[in-house]
Amino acid sequence: MALPPGFLEELRQRTPLPALIGRRVRLARSGRQWKGCCPFHGEKTPSFFVYDDHYHCFGCGKHGDAITFTMESEGTGFMDAVERLAAEAGLEVPKPTPEAAEAERRRLDLIGVLDAAQAAYQRRLFLPEGRRALDYLRDRGLTEETIRRFGLGWSGESRGALSADLARQGVTAELLTAAGLMREDDETGHRYELFFNRVMFPIRDRRGRTISFGARVMGDGQPKYLNGPETDLFSKRANLYALDLAREGVRSAPLVVVEGYMDVIALHQAGFGAAVAPLGTALTEEQLGALWRLSPEPVMCFDGDAAGGRAAARAAELVLPMLAPDRTIRIATLPPGEDPDTLVTKAGRSAFQTVLDNARPLADALYDLLRAAGGEATPEARAALLQRLDAAARRILDRALAQEYRAALRSKFYAARRMARGGGPVARPIPRPPASAHSTAGERARILTAILLRHPDLLADVDHAYAGLELPPSLAVVRDAVRNWVENVEILDSQALIDHLTMSGLQSHVAQVLAAAPVPLPACAASIAMPAEALQGWWHIFGFLNLERLRDEVAAAERDFARDCSPETQRRHIALKDALNKVMAGEPDGAELAA
16 A cells, blocks of 8 residues: 655654664674675675665665665565564554545645745745845855755745745645644634745755745844744654755764754855754754764754853753763854854854864763852862762663763762862872771771672672682681682572571671771662672772772673673673773772771
8 A cells, every 4th residue: 555655754764774774784883874794695895884764785786775674684565564664663554544645645735835935935035025135145155056055035025925926826825824834813714924024944854845944034023033833744843954965964074963044054055064953942852863863973062151051951961861872962162152153154164173173072061061050169069069970870771871971970070179189180090008008908808898798699790809809817707608608509698698607606707897887888888789889889999909900800891791792791891891980080989988
């Protein structure tokens, strides 16, 4: 059966092509695309490339989209492929009803209406009546080639010009209203044109079809910029200005998100052909998804003032839960008082290129944004900052990435504290206890043992490192007893272990290990600590006793994870890497308070 093009387009957008093809083909990044050995013909040198919306093999010529790949790789028919992909994307395949056919016919009618409106607006721009609007665009530095490429136009001085033009083509007021070009008064039922005395900016979908308009008033009228209303074709949340052009431009330029239409147009004219903008609203999840389909690391460009800082904070708040190892953002800050349009107009392409070159990874920008929210001048402010940093990391749903962010943000916090104390940056900021500081080393050994008494199941991960530690005699006795017990039981239960040690005459030793003195045990040694927290805490403390051994453990875990990408090897790798980051950042483990 024939399916509505709108449904098929949404299905393609909801099906990430690299992820779909990656189930059958080992893909590796190649610039902004992915490549691998073609699944359709035997080859040893990869010539199969996957883009955001299609694939192409330069060896055998196979080419297509998500639906085509499913049909080709699984030997299924068109409808079987559509139904399978729709089920994965959470879409319902439309039924061939008369109502569905009528809705699609109406949709096609609206596309035709908007195309006709765009042509009428642009034609009017180059007539004598559009001279004021054309001069305005030229005064803003736009060439005629750029004006025509973006389809810019002129609405006419007063209402009625567009409907008069399109009436000759049989376009009714009802269709103009459905297309978002006219409005109907709720009380009188009278329809009137939405746009007049405005420069017109066509808004296109990712395939280049006009779906609405933005408009800038000439003179001092309000609102200065106006977008068309939501329609069957147009959703502000789901579209981006110039996305159709950015799909091609991103192959040779970074994907940049700026604020306004003129910013986008000026950047394209200056050679930044992958600039886009939201449509009068803050960035949305749908728009972010569209950006990531084009680039794994788009650059968000914000003003260098307080408003720009607030906009950057809102963007970070939106992005954090959606981050993944293969998708993030960078944040660029403009010079105070400048926007991309004025910057490239006054200072040229190189000035904006400098802004992009100085764009910062999200983790770096996020730390500064959170620090600016409350300062760090007092102990209370610093404690609150740490809470904000940890809370931001917890918003990341990918657990491995969340731990990396927590470690990175805390590393910046402790580095800033060292600088504030006058210590300055150091190559290896690791607070090592002096040889005579037996109390600190002893406390660390006690805490390591306490963690294992509360979480004996961790011994499978740490026994080889624990066995090699030089411990005080009382702790060595406990260690030997714990290791012997583990070898002879099937269920590793904390209370069962403590009961066994007590019955073995080691009650006083256990009490000493679990005592709240000389300093309280850290949270990772509590019985309610999560296993991942306990494991990471164990290695963190161990790293202060034997840094080189910790480095060796990290390297071994990386090799194990590369060979066997299982949840177990991933968990161990994350815990060790996080612990090493904390040690290298000098993050306190609590034991130094005993010194």
